[in-house]
Amino acid sequence: MSEPAEIPATRTASYEADPEHVHRVLLLYSGGLDTSVMLKWIQDAYGAEVVCLTVNLGQPGEDYEVIREKALRLGALDCHVVDAREEFARDYLAPAIRANALYGGGYPLFTALGRPLIAKLAVEHARSAGCDTIAHGCTGKGNDQVRIEATVATLAPELKVIAPVRSWQMGREEEIAYAREHGIPIKSSSGAEGEAPYSIDDNLWGRSSEGRWIEDLEHAPEDDVFQLVTRPEEAPDEPELVELGFEHGVPVTLNGERLGLVELIEASAEIAARHGVGIIDHIEDRIVGLKVRDIYEAPAAALILPAHQELEHLVCTIHQNQFKAGLDRQWSYLVYAGLWWEPLRSDLDAYMEHVNALVTGTIGIKLYKGHARVVTRSSPNAVYDASLASFAESGGLFSQSASPGFIELWSLQSRMAWRLHNE
Numbered sequence: 257m258s259e260p261a262e263i264p265a266t267r268t269a270s271y272e273a274d275p276e277h278v279h280r281v282l283l284l285y286s287g288g289l290d291t292s293v294m295l296k297w298i299q300d301a302y303g304a305e306v307v308c309l310t311v312n313l314g315q316p317g318e319d320y321e322v323i324r325e326k327a328l329r330l331g332a333l334d335c336h337v338v339d340a341r342e343e344f345a346r347d348y349l350a351p352a353i354r355a356n357a358l359y360g361g362g363y364p365l366f367t368a369l370g371r372p373l374i375a376k377l378a379v380e381h382a383r384s385a386g387c388d389t390i391a392h393g394c395t396g397k398g399n400d401q402v403r404i405e406a407t408v409a410t411l412a413p414e415l416k417v418i419a420p421v422r423s424w425q426m427g428r429e430e431e432i433a434y435a436r437e438h439g440i441p442i443k444s445s446s447g448a449e450g451e452a453p454y455s456i457d458d459n460l461w462g463r464s465s466e467g468r469w470i471e472d473l474e475h476a477p478e479d480d481v482f483q484l485v486t487r488p489e490e491a492p493d494e495p496e497l498v499e500l501g502f503e504h505g506v507p508v509t510l511n512g513e514r515l516g517l518v519e520l521i522e523a524s525a526e527i528a529a530r531h532g533v534g535i536i537d538h539i540e541d542r543i544v545g546l547k548v549r550d551i552y553e554a555p556a557a558a559l560i561l562p563a564h565q566e567l568e569h570l571v572c573t574i575h576q577n578q579f580k581a582g583l584d585r586q587w588s589y590l591v592y593a594g595l596w597w598e599p600l601r602s603d604l605d606a607y608m609e610h611v612n613a614l615v616t617g618t619i620g621i622k623l624y625k626g627h628a629r630v631v632t633r634s635s636p637n638a639v640y641d642a643s644l645a646s647f648a649e650s651g652g653l654f655s656q657s658a659s660p661g662f663i664e665l666w667s668l669q670s671r672m673a674w675r676l677h678n679e
């Protein structure tokens with residue numbers, strides 16, 4: 257028998273809800289075990305009404321009608337399903353592409369980019385449905401709680417937050433027992449009959465898996481974790497060439513065909529996944545202090561980000577390229593750390609947009625058994641002159657006889673310092 261834990265009456269943060277002030281809750285609902293148990297538990301423990309919100313960010317294989325019906329069956333007043341793919345691509349992924357966004361050198365931030373949008377939509381729906389509180393299913397050990405609560409506290413200081421998973425002290429077994437007791441259907445993938453499943457999060461831009469053997473750093477990935485990307489050893493024996501066309505830093509064509517950003521990302525993901533491209537086995541420094549391992553599958557990002565970066569390098573000067581890498585890293589860190597609404601992020605975006613005004617052109621990439629390699633580039637804005645770069649020619653803007661004078665002055669301070677320190 258599982259009794260829900262006492263609701264803690266003490267608050268640590270200003271935005272945490274006092275139990276007696278919780279009357280109608282907007283629950284961010286995925287249809288999975290945690291949030292389904294939560295849907296019942298909030299009604300029981302708080303005596304509150306629950307309105308659900310499910311956000312479609314392009315996670316593959318979801319049946320939103322099934323999720324909606326499940327929510328209603330579990331007593332939700334209503335369940336809103338929002339297709340936010342276009343907004344996600346336009347306002348979150350396009351800026352990420354312009355910023356070559358990777359955290360810790362490898363994570364393309366799909367979850368981190370999705371959370372502020374999900375939380376913003378939660379605020380909008382909470383307000384229009386007359387809710388006083390927003391509930392989410394994040395644990396106390398992850399980054400997602402930071403991203404969601406920071407967003408709610410920023411955009412809607414009048415709304416309170418509850419995070420039942422952080423306080424109810426039910427483990428997996430207790431949750432399953434609670435679900436059984438309360439007639440909450442459990443999907444077989446919830447592992448009710450055996451092993452706990454991986455903890456998954458996914459959207460248009462990628463998929464993460466955590467838990468189980470992934471927590472053992474010495475354990476190499478097991479095949480069953482890969483649900484999106486073909487294992488490279490099973491990928492086709494023939495390479496495939498793909499051409500991505502960019503305008504102002506955003507991809508607009510795939511193999512010459514003009515596509516909206518959502519479709520282009522989906523189509524890129526499919527091609528890259530087929531060739532085993534986009535597997536990332538990542539050790540990550542979380543904002544809450546933990547170091548964790550994640551297995552990521554991000555096929556679209558693994559194709560589009562390197563192509564964008566290549567084109568940007570081509571149209572920018574050495575100084576712009578040196579400088580932007582630092583700003584890219586700062587942008588990614590802010591987004592990872594849940595500070596999407598921080599003005600520094602929009603300051604950086606202004607710079608990213610200005611630089612990317614010239615990032616127009618086409619990049620060809622060869623895909624083969626887990627690798628994506630840039631093989632061709634073209635841009636009207638390339639700071640490139642084949643005759644200047646050539647070994648064969650001299651003249652025009654480049655005078656080889658000027659080089660020794662340049663080297664003399666360029667190395668002057670370094671040579672003086674060397675002599676000083678070594679003689």
Ligand code: ARG
Nearest residue numbers: 367368399455456457464550
């Ligand atoms: N480590 C990644 C991040 O912090 C992925 C988190 C996935 N979230 C989840 N609830 N499974 O953004």
